Amino acid sequence: MDYGKSGMEVECWDRFELTLPGPSTGNPFQEVRLSAKFQYKNLVFEPDGFYDGNGTYRIRFMPDRPGVWRYITSSSAAELDGHSGEFVCTPPSEGNHGPVRVKGDYLFAYEDGTRYLPFGTTCYHWTHDGNTELEEMTLQTLRASPFNKVRMCLLPTKDMKPPLQLVFPGTCPEDVDKTRFNPEFFAHLERRIDDLQRLGIEADLVLFHPYDKGYWGVDNMDAETDAFYLRYVIARLASFRNVWWSLCNEYDFNTYKTVADWDRLLQLTQRFDPYQHLRSIHNGTKMYKSSHLYDFSKPWITHQSIQHWDAELTSVWREAVAKPIVIDEISYEGNSSRRWGNISGMELTHRFWEGAARGGFVGHGESFIDRETRAWISSGGKLYGESVERIAFLRKVMEDGPEDLIAGARDGTYRLMYFGRRQPAYAIVDLEEDALHRIELIDAWNMTIAALDGTYRGCCRVELPGKPYIALRIRRL
Amino acid sequence: MDYGKSGMEVECWDRFELTLPGPSTGNPFQEVRLSAKFQYKNLVFEPDGFYDGNGTYRIRFMPDRPGVWRYITSSSAAELDGHSGEFVCTPPSEGNHGPVRVKGDYLFAYEDGTRYLPFGTTCYHWTHDGNTELEEMTLQTLRASPFNKVRMCLLPTKDMKPPLQLVFPGTCPEDVDKTRFNPEFFAHLERRIDDLQRLGIEADLVLFHPYDKGYWGVDNMDAETDAFYLRYVIARLASFRNVWWSLCNEYDFNTYKTVADWDRLLQLTQRFDPYQHLRSIHNGTKMYKSSHLYDFSKPWITHQSIQHWDAELTSVWREAVAKPIVIDEISYEGNSSRRWGNISGMELTHRFWEGAARGGFVGHGESFIDRETRAWISSGGKLYGESVERIAFLRKVMEDGPEDLIAGARDGTYRLMYFGRRQPAYAIVDLEEDALHRIELIDAWNMTIAALDGTYRGCCRVELPGKPYIALRIRRL
Known part of the structure; x- marks a missing residue:
């Protein structure tokens, strides 16, 4: 029995999804293996499928060239195994340029060759509140902004109180079940990633972070659970062309894991993701100790995702490792009492220019604590700062310039x-x-x-x- | 025959000077060795004497405690050898606190224990123009300023055109005689160092620099000439209680010398100077490469004399080496086209505060190119910037605070x-x-x-x- 629609058309870099009914007894998340080979001529991809609850299994696939693609499933469960079919991949429509790739040593471009200049911002938990109105407001704000990338987390922090929808079932710390996943959480997240895609915004997904301190039990999971989570996330999300994998935020503040752990998780990501989306990891170390940055020359790192206050160091980082420089955190505009969140709009604008002129890409964040919506970097909402329109101006200047400023x-x-x-x-x-x-x-x-x-x-x-x-x-x- | 005045009184840390006639044939600068032992109880100093031209030799001595000091000369020339005498060292008068010393790990104090907070400025060549009016103007400006240390060079640069009084005889590059010294140059310099002392200002003497590019032939001298020059300078100037030895400015821009050369010259300074005035060396390397700073943990270095734009690194340097941090060059206020000389007064004020709050001492400089007097950092004159009064305000705040801010x-x-x-x-x-x-x-x-x-x-x-x-x-x- 084949549930794939025969004769179905999917645009290049859009998502083909095959839905299959299968076993719902036991723990299908752990017990059922599912994947499919997708073939175009002699090109083969083999994405993992995933259990989506209620006896439903899905395999998602992002075709990367027009033509007829054939597939055949493979599973440990007999009823999921051996399903075959085909679909037609049509050329990308206008505005669909494919996933972002590294271009040359220090640049990015969409897969179709269109230039991509990252102008990122950060809204770590904008999809976690279950507040539809706020999420819609965030999307409206982004639409009017110069930003084309958002850093956002999947896992909760200790400051996010129950009841809460998590990647795992359970809404309180006591009843979180890390042997299963929560399809409802993912369906919501996926809708928001697609919303971003329609706005031309990359979702820089932060897969781990150090902010839970054991409260929800998500920053101190064992190696097996980490891999289980990582593989499920990639099976669900890798087919979204606008995702990037940011393995961890401030990885070095997570005392439960070592650099060897991050190496392993990055290598797993490399193995699980058929499309090789951009992959990096983001430091938190006292910012002046630039030597403590993760060694970005490691082959599974595609670009340098840096936290540092000093954009002048862009030149040093370029010299150190021939990969694009993205200073994802350079201090946020705002009036937070915390060091990371209280520089002026003038200062943040300056840092954007300094980084850009040196061939790097600076990221934005905002943390005003006394305005109508809470800090943008946590929950999204509205932007109040003075830097945003100047960043838009800089983006225009950069877009009017040559692709490679430094070569120019x-x-x-x-x-x-x-x-x-x-x-x-x-x-x-x-x-x-x-x-x-x-x-x-x-x-x-x-x-x-x-x-x-x-x-x-x-x-x-x-x-x-x-x-x-x-x-x-x-x-x- | 003894030319020392018997019964003469010299204030503690003032200068005793013994003048002796001696041989004027040949090259007395090279051929005559002269020194004297000065003894108080069982404490002995043995400063070098020097030839001052016209058959006149001098031995200068800075006594460091009240009482009767006896001396006896020693020389390769019979008529200079064996002169003995004594003088009475009287207690220091008000305002005479002795030379500046390192106190504890990160602080300075005058030898009598009085607190010294360096608030330095830079006028590299203010004594070289032969322009008395400008020099007097510089002194007046300094008197009204918050500055209590001046960095100043002894050697000329390629931009200083003949005729010029140099440390060596000869006023043009062609006729510089590096086997002799120019007493006239030194007499003038010494008067200015004494002028500074009367204003309570330390003379941070920059003994070498990389700015001559071979024009006067003073930044590419051989090891023997370097040592000859160094010894003569120290024989003449070590008895001035307000001198500091800054072996070189931007030493790493001098391509004729290696770190081993600087080590040797610093060690010679340590050996020649009976009073152990403060000793350091100042880097020029591209400022972000802080790892390229001279290794200040070397025992002949008394304090860290740093060029860097980032005062926040004060905390790093304190952690790296337990010696006082003096950021002698942090970019100058002004509107020079050169990178080092065009930050705003607001920015320089900010850097002073940032360094001070972290337990370091930032230095001032000014480089406006279109005002009545030329750039302050080169020739002195008047100050036009907005930082000076704010630095005075900061100095007041620091003086009102505890000696050790960080301990506080x-x-x-x-x-x-x-x-x-x-x-x-x-x-x-x-x-x-x-x-x-x-x-x-x-x-x-x-x-x-x-x-x-x-x-x-x-x-x-x-x-x-x-x-x-x-x-x-x-x-x-």
């Missing part, structure tokens, strides 16, 4: 010179002698771009306004 | 919490439960101190104005 500077075609907190009266700019250049003066804070008169070549002196947060944009004609 | 915080008697660029709406302050505390709100930029009503104890919430550059001063009653 090297070959002399494009330069973005950002002076940051400095206030020089003029800059000496060393341009090619045999080419003409246009220079624009950008005020990062006031969001103005003023073209300087005439053209420039050779070694030039450019007068500057002698105030901070100024950049020069130089283009060879 | 540890034992709960005093805390200076500086929030820097952060703008928290409130702070949670964890105070002793059984003691009462007063809290004051300090605005570092606006230079205001406002006492909060009442007293505090235990874990308190303190409302803050939600803007940057705020500190709390907390004192246990």
Whole structure:
């Protein structure tokens, strides 16, 4: 019996889903193995299926090229085994560029080659409150924002009180059953990931974190439970083209796990995910100890997901490891009493520019404690800060620039010179002698771009306004 | 024949000078050795003498305790050998506290125990122009400033054009004679060091630097010439109680010398200087590579003389090496086109506070390029920036605080919490439960101190104005 619809069409990088009835006795989450081989010509993917409760099993698949795909299931349960069928993968529709990949050493691009410049923000638990109105508000806020990536957690923290929907069944710490999963939780999460996808936003899924302190029992699980959870999450979510795997937030604050544990979990992620979504892990260590960052040169790491307050170090990290730099946490705009959440909008804007000009990608967060909605980084809601519109302005500047800013500077075609907190009266700019250049003066804070008169070549002196947060944009004609 | 005045009185830590006529043929700078033993009870110092030109030799000595000191000379020249005499060292007069020493691990104090908080500035070549009016103006500016230390160079740079008085005879690159010294240059320098001393200002003498690029031939001298120069400088200047030895500025930019060379020159300084004035060396390396700092744990280093833009690293440097932290260059206030000389007064003020609150000492410099006098860091003159009065305010705050801020915080008697660029709406302050505390709100930029009503104890919430550059001063009653 084959429940796959024959003749069904699925757009490239969209989700094909095969639903099969199967055994509901015992613990199907643990006892039933299910997967399927999906084949196009001689290309084969073999995603895991998963038990979705109520005797229902699903296998999801993200085809990566148009054509006829055939599949056949394989299972430890006879009634799930040997189902075969096919579907037609159609070309991607407009706006569907596929998953984000690393491009070259330091850049990202969608799989179809379209440029992707990460402008991330963080709403760790925006999907956890069960507050539909707030979640819709968050989506509206994101829609109007410059952000195209959201860091968000799957597991709860000690500050999230029962009753709560978790990845596991049970709504109180006492009755959490870590031998099963909670399909309702996942269905809700999946809807929100799809909502993000429709907004062109990547879901940077934080799979583990150190904030539970044993309350829900989710940051001190044993190796087997970790792997069980990881495999289920990947079976359900890997077919969503906009997911990234962030193995852990502030991994080094989790005292139950070692670097060897993270290596193992990252390698498992690499093995379980047929599509090789972006994979990284995010440090929490006292930020000045940059040497304590996870060794991002390890082969299962696709990009450097960094917490550090100093965007100038982007240059150092680029030199250290030839992978893209994403400073996911650089301190949040706000007025929190906590160190991580109280820089000014001016300061956060500055850090975005500093990182961008050095070939990195800075992430946003906001933590005002006395406004209509609670801290954005925890629950989403509305944004109140002064940085957001400036980040939008920067994104526009970056999008107007070449794909590879640093290469542009090297070959002399494009330069973005950002002076940051400095206030020089003029800059000496060393341009090619045999080419003409246009220079624009950008005020990062006031969001103005003023073209300087005439053209420039050779070694030039450019007068500057002698105030901070100024950049020069130089283009060879 | 004894030219020392019998019955002469010299104040403690002032300068005793014995003048002797001697051979003027050949090259007395190289050919005549001269020193003297100065003895008080069983305490003996043996400073070198030096040739001062025109057949005149001098031996200078800084006695460090009141009483009758006897001396006897020793020389390779018969007419300089065996001169003996005595003088009376009288107690120091008011305001004479002796040379500055390291106190404990991270602090400084004058030799009489009086607290010394370095608030340094930099005027590298203020004594080199031969412009008396400008030099007097610099002294007047210093007198009105909060600064009690000046970094200043002895050797010229490639940008200083002939004719010029140098440490060596000759006023043009072609006729510099590095086998002799120029007494006129030194006499002038010594007058200025004494001028500084009268203002209570330490002369942080930069003995080498990398800025000559071979033009005057003073940054690529051979080991023998380096030692010859070093010994002469120390023979002349070690008896000035306000000198510090800064072996080199931006030593790592000098490509002619290795770390082993600096080790040797620092060890020679240690050997030649009978009084063991403060000794350090100052890095220039790309500032983020803090691991490239000279290894300050080496025994001949008394304090850490650092160039770095990030005052937050003070905590790291304290942890790394238990010696005082002096961030002599942290970027200068100004509008220079050069990276090192164009931060705002607000930014420099912030860095002073950040370093001070972490138990370090930040240095000032100013580099405005379009004002009445040229850049202060090069030639002195006038100060135009916005930081100077704020640094004076900080100095007052520091002087009103305990000698050891960090110990004060540890034992709960005093805390200076500086929030820097952060703008928290409130702070949670964890105070002793059984003691009462007063809290004051300090605005570092606006230079205001406002006492909060009442007293505090235990874990308190303190409302803050939600803007940057705020500190709390907390004192246990």
